[in-house]
Amino acid sequence: MNEDSVKTMVRDYLEDTDKYAFMIEGAWGSGKTHFVEHGLRDAAEGYRIVRVSLFGTSSASDLYDRLYLGIINEYASGGEGEGRKAIVAEFARDAGLSFLGGVAKKAKKELGISYEIGTKALAEFLLGSSMLLVFDDLERCLISERELFGIVDSLVNGKSRKVILVSNEAHRESDQDDANSHKALMEKLVWRRCTYEPPMEEIVGNMIGAELSSIDPSAEKVFLKALANAKCTNIRTVKRLRRLMGDLGKTDFFMNPADRSIRMSVFQDVCSFSIRAAEGYFPQPSDVTPADPADIVSSMESAHRADSYRRYESLAFIRAHFEWHQKLDGNQMESCLGSYREAYYPESEKVRDAVEWMDRWKSLMFRNDDVPAMIACFKKAINPQDGSLGLPFERYGELLRIVKSIGEAFPDIHDGSLKDFTQYMKEAIRRNPDKAMASVCSNPFDWQDRRFASPPIPGLEPLEEIDELRDFAMKLSLEDTVDSLNRSLRDDPDSFTMQYYSVLEKERIDIERMAIVLAGVEEAALASAMPSMRPESLRKLHEVFNANGMAGAFASRTLSEGSCKRLSRWAKKLAELTKIESSEEYAVRKYLGYLKNDLYDLAESMHSGTD
Incomplete structure (x- = not known):
């Protein structure tokens, strides 16, 4: 009433x-x-x-x-x-x-x-x-x-x-x-x-109308539609969304006047997920119940829930703000919105066609005669030859599972092999390893990233091909990171130390990757640069190599035998190349002495770890 x-x-x-x-x-x-x-x-x-x-x-x-x-x-x-x-x-x-x-x-x-x-x-x-x-x-x-x-x-x-x-x-x-x-x-x-x-229209206008108008003139209408779809009449929910709406209006994503219809489609999805989050509902992998192969409705519902969970995970700033009570990060919002648009509202015509076929496959809206064209479309979308962006990395796992299911349903049309598809995908990853790695980090479930202690999505069978692609992306990204560090060491040794520390801190979640980065720096170049570094920079290196600093992570966690040997050899060689007397500065010589001891201790601890 x-x-x-x-x-x-x-x-x-x-x-x-x-x-x-x-x-x-x-x-x-x-x-x-x-x-x-x-x-x-x-x-x-x-x-x-x-x-x-x-x-x-x-x-x-x-x-x-x-x-x-x-x-x-x-x-x-x-x-x-x-x-x-x-x-x-x-x-x-x-x-x-x-x-x-x-x-x-x-x-x-x-x-x-x-x-x-x-x-x-x-x-x-x-x-x-x-x-x-x-x-x-x-x-x-x-x-x-x-x-x-x-x-x-x-x-x-x-x-x-x-x-x-x-x-x-x-x-x-x-x-x-x-x-x-x-x-x-x-x-x-x-x-x-x-x-x-x-009167939700009046309430929304009074409470957050200014914030919504900063996003787009049509944003209030889109927001009201999302409220109606969620059957939400809770004024406190609207109040909780005020800050998020205000910060969205400040992002370049929504300040950009181009492609307003696509941006409003993204905004509608953001509204749908954020309204649920503001009400205290946070999707979990367990929400994606396994499908009953004999029940079409069950299969479609399971696919829909899996897709909904993927989308929610892609908009990580919503969970960070409402579930983890973190302050909204403009850079994170910008990155998530851009990636989300690429994944679900692509610009490339080839990718749009592929996404449409993926949706039609999941909803069983195709004929048998469509399958060959469907497979050809998928291959073209991964690596378009016209210079346009290919299928977003976020959807690789989903596509591979669809291709596998096509092979099971139509063995006379496709044998179910994923070899060609993984090869195309590797070529795309090789062109942009950092972006592929960013996708791995932001979508751990789809990429089967076992570095995170998270349960898999029920009903999604792990694929070896996804593991292969993830490891390939991580390897290329790691090589680029180490190359960048070595270039920085040659060009500006003092700025190198901060970059080195920052990258290692970022990689602490994966002890093996951290060890590769640590020992990936050229020993001779680092030993030659240290005597001319500022004391502040040497102190930062001391925080890296000391057992009470970053190097202590290797002692407290299990490192593979190969990594232990490689790290031990690297630390020992760098210690031998470090010449304390190569500088006349008292503070520098003191720090070089500390670093030499740190490196010998690290070499010894890694050597004992292989015994």
Whole structure:
């Protein structure tokens, strides 16, 4: 029921001479309290509205304390500071509270009788006929329902006051016994009720309209559509999304005026996932249940859930912000949005055709005669010869599984071999190993990356070809990294040390890769450069080679025998080449001595690790 309809029902209730309570119900976060505080006054002209939150109320005296304070606050509304105090004082005189206080003091002085006026008596004394009581958060009240409804009944029938109850009834009705008791109490006291439905268009415009307009003039419409699809009417969810929407509007991705329709498609997906995340739902691999091969619907649903999980994982900033409570990172957002667009809304016509065929295969929307063209299209999309971008690395695993399933379904058309496809994919990876490696890091499930202690997606059979492609990408990326470090060492030794430290820190997740980077630096070049480095740079190297620094990671974790031998030989050779006397600077010589000892210790520890 919309806001105007609720107001009409409230007016009818206030004009009714019968004695009963009125209920406004609705889901958590639907704006019931906001309506009471801002919209109800239009329907309750001539009444003073006293709202009392029952959240955490544990006793009748607690409830009356809140009611009394609510009455005082309502009478004192509009005043501030000393003016507010004056209003309260005047109210006390008008209500006779000063007189009652005086009588109590006189009785104590002349008769020795001590009498304190309780808040229940005060609240009931102050309840005028022009007061409308609103008890909010009914479902969060800790008083027994029978006692609570007894208090409401005394106000409605005993004091002839109008009372509105605000509740999330869907949450209250838990087990059958409670439901029957609740129904009996409601039947006696609550004669009329309505369900409040918030005006989401108005709320979104007021709360985050400015943030959405910074993304695109059509962003608010897209956001409202995503809310409707998610059946979300929770105002707090909208509030939680304000910062994300504001930061999205600052990204180059959305500030770029080109291809607005595609960018709005990406934005719609971002909205869908972020709304669920703001509500506390975070997709997990376990959500992707294995498909029943004999059930077409089951297979399609499983494929849809797997695709949904892949997409959510690609938008890593959503999980980082809502699940891990990390500050939004503009660079991460920019990277994720760009990669997501390439993967799911590609520019290349060949890739778009391939993606369409992939979707048609998963949804069984093709004919047998289409299969040869489908396979040919997949091959062309991996390595387009027209200079356009090929199929994004993020979708390699998905494509290989589809090709394998084609071979199983149509062995006369395709033998199921993935050799040609993996070869095409390697050629694409060779052209851009860093981007391929970035895809591996951001999509560990699809790439079967066992460096991460994460469970595989159920129902997805591991493929050797994916392992082969991942290792190939990691190898090429590692070679590029080491080459870059050696170039930096030759060109600018002092900046090299920071780059060296940064790369090693990044690779700590994989001890084998870390060892390759560490020992990949040319020993002679490093030994020759160290005497001319600044003390600050040498200290950074000391943090790398010392057993209490990065090198300590090799002692605390298992390293393969081959890596131990290679690292031991490298450290020993570098130590032998390091000449302490090659510098006249005292601090430099001291650090060279420390480094020489560090390297011998590292060589010895790695040598003992092979015994």
